[in-house]
Amino acid sequence: MATPSLPDSDLFIVDISVSDSAVRPKITVLADGEQGITIAQCATISRRINKKIEEAFGEELSYTLEVSSPGVDFPLTQPQQFKRNIGRNLKLKLQEGIEKTGKLEEVTETGINLTEEIKQKGKKATYAAIQIPFADIVKANVVISFK
Structure with a gap:
């Protein structure tokens, strides 16, 4: 769901993690780009992923979604x-x-x-x-x- 939600072709997914919480799991998506990534691009990705999750699982699913860039301390993976x-x-x-x-x-x-x-x-x-x-x-x- 994350990769098709990228608004620009130079962006890529770095990491996706889901917390173990059964009550309200937190989905963290780290994205980056050849020139970095903007807050506006993160917001677009978040809206698109939210829409895909709602279409797939319904609006009753309780979760927190966080989309951001990897910090300077995050390991290089791509x-x-x-x-x-x-x-x-x-x-x-x-x-x-x-x-x-x-x-x-x-x-x-x-x-x-x-x-x-x-x-x-x-x-x-x-x-x-x-x-x-x-x-x-x-x-x-x-x-x-x-x-």
Whole structure:
């Protein structure tokens, strides 16, 4: 119901979750776009999803619907989100618990190219270009810098 409710072709669904509450479940839809997403676009998505839910389940269904953009602390999950963050530093958690931090250089069809900062005690940091397939990424967050 969510994807057909998107008002513009550059928008995409990032995540959908439903709370466990039996009384009044909360449906949270996170959407984003290549240029970000506006409050007006979130409101349009919300109205369209509400209409689809009412058509499918009737007006008696009690729920709360929240449509918003993912916050800066929300992990990157879609290739489009990675593309929007080229040039920024990412912190990645990979399979087997390995962590990598580095600058996102490029997004390909199958993964990302990252310039990893390798820190060694008592030495200057060195940098290495690495390729990481999307399938190996468990979690990816943008590193927020206040410099």
